[in-house]
Amino acid sequence: DTEVTQTPKHLVMGMTNKKSLKCEQHMGHRAMYWYKQKAKKPPELMFVYSYEKLSINESVPSRFSPECPNSSLLNLHLHALQPEDSALYLCASSQVPRGHTDTQYFGPGTRLTVL
Amino acid sequence: EDQVTQSPEALRLQEGESSSLNCSYTVSGLRGLFWYRQDPGKGPEFLFTLYSAGEEKEKERLKATLTKKESFLHITAPKPEDSATYLCAVRYSGGGADGLTFGKGTHLIIQP
Numbered sequence: 001d002t003e004v005t006q007t008p009k010h011l012v013m014g015m016t017n018k019k020s021l022k023c024e025q026h027m028g029h030r031a032m033y034w035y036k037q038k039a040k041k042p043p044e045l046m047f048v049y050s051y052e053k054l055s056i057n058e059s060v061p062s063r064f065s066p067e068c069p070n071s072s073l074l075n076l077h078l079h080a081l082q083p084e085d086s087a088l089y090l091c092a093s094s095q096v097p098r099g100h101t102d103t104q105y106f107g108p109g110t111r112l113t114v115l
Numbered sequence: 116e117d118q119v120t121q122s123p124e125a126l127r128l129q130e131g132e133s134s135s136l137n138c139s140y141t142v143s144g145l146r147g148l149f150w151y152r153q154d155p156g157k158g159p160e161f162l163f164t165l166y167s168a169g170e171e172k173e174k175e176r177l178k179a180t181l182t183k184k185e186s187f188l189h190i191t192a193p194k195p196e197d198s199a200t201y202l203c204a205v206r207y208s209g210g211g212a213d214g215l216t217f218g219k220g221t222h223l224i225i226q227p
Contacts, residue, residue: 004158033214042202043159045214055213090158098213102147102206106158 003027004107006091012113013081021076021110023091032074033104034066035090043090049074081114088112118142121203121218128225131192136221138203139185148186149215150179151202159202162188193225 004025013019023032031050035043048055049068063085065077074091088111092104122137140148147166151159163172165181172179176197178189188201200222204215 006158031213035214042204042217042219043215044217048213050213057214088156092158098146098206102213103149103161103164104215105161106151109156109158111156 004091004093004105006089006107006110008110009108010111010113012115013078014115015081015083017081018077018079020078021089021091021112023074023076023107025072025093025105027093027095027105028072029093029095029105030071031094031096031102032068033092033094034064034074034076035092035106037088037090037109039087047076078112081112083114086112086114117218118216119203119205119218121201121221123221124219125222126224128190128193128223130194130225130227133189133191133193135190136188136201136223137185138188138218140205142205142207142216144208146206146208148181149204149206150186150188151204152199153202153220154199162201190223193223195225195227198223198225 007022033048034046036046037043045057046060047066063080067075088109090109091107094102094104118141120139149164150162153159163179168183170181176191180187200220202220204217
């Protein structure tokens with residue numbers, strides 16, 4: 001089973017709203033990731049949780065805040081977003097972050113629209 | 116300068132017409148090269164992982180190969196359902212945060 005689930009599938013929010021994206025995996029993986037994908041562009045890494053330790057892409061603005069309640073759950077909290085943040089947000093997980101079992105499996109994504 | 120370059124950007128083939136997609140990389144200390152397939156509006160679907168030059172992997176009509184500078188995804192006798200964007204990604208030492216660095220993808224269309 002290589003399933004990563006994400007909710008919601010679609011989200012529309014205003015610039016003053018606070019919302020959260022959720023990601024879950026039941027594969028016993030120890031690393032989870034958030035990527036952002038704009039239309040017709042490749043995914044770009046935002047955050048990595050590896051063995052409950054957070055690594056951040058320093059170009060990601062502070063209006064995005066990740067949270068890892070446990071090793072199978074990953075949330076992305078959104079606050080005061082801008083229209084340019086509209087994108088497909090992808091969650092992925094891997095058994096380990098490095099080594100020969102580091103293949104990342106992606107969820108279906110959340111399509112976010114910021115008005 | 117892009118670290119991962121995919122070519123061609125787009126490719127249109129007739130059903131049954133075999134071809135190859137290219138992924139070249141300039142990173143040092145490659146730790147893995149990954150191929151994904153992505154349908155519009157969906158998450159990338161894993162296809163192959165390659166770790167060493169000379170390695171080959173096969174799955175149905177697809178075969179991935181790796182050299183020290185590039186990887187090829189060979190598609191044999193494709194069908195319309197193979198139409199998708201194919202993404203190549205690398206993980207490398209110095210890449211930071213264990214994430215993947217993606218190429219821009221090849222948009223493949225298979226016409227019946």
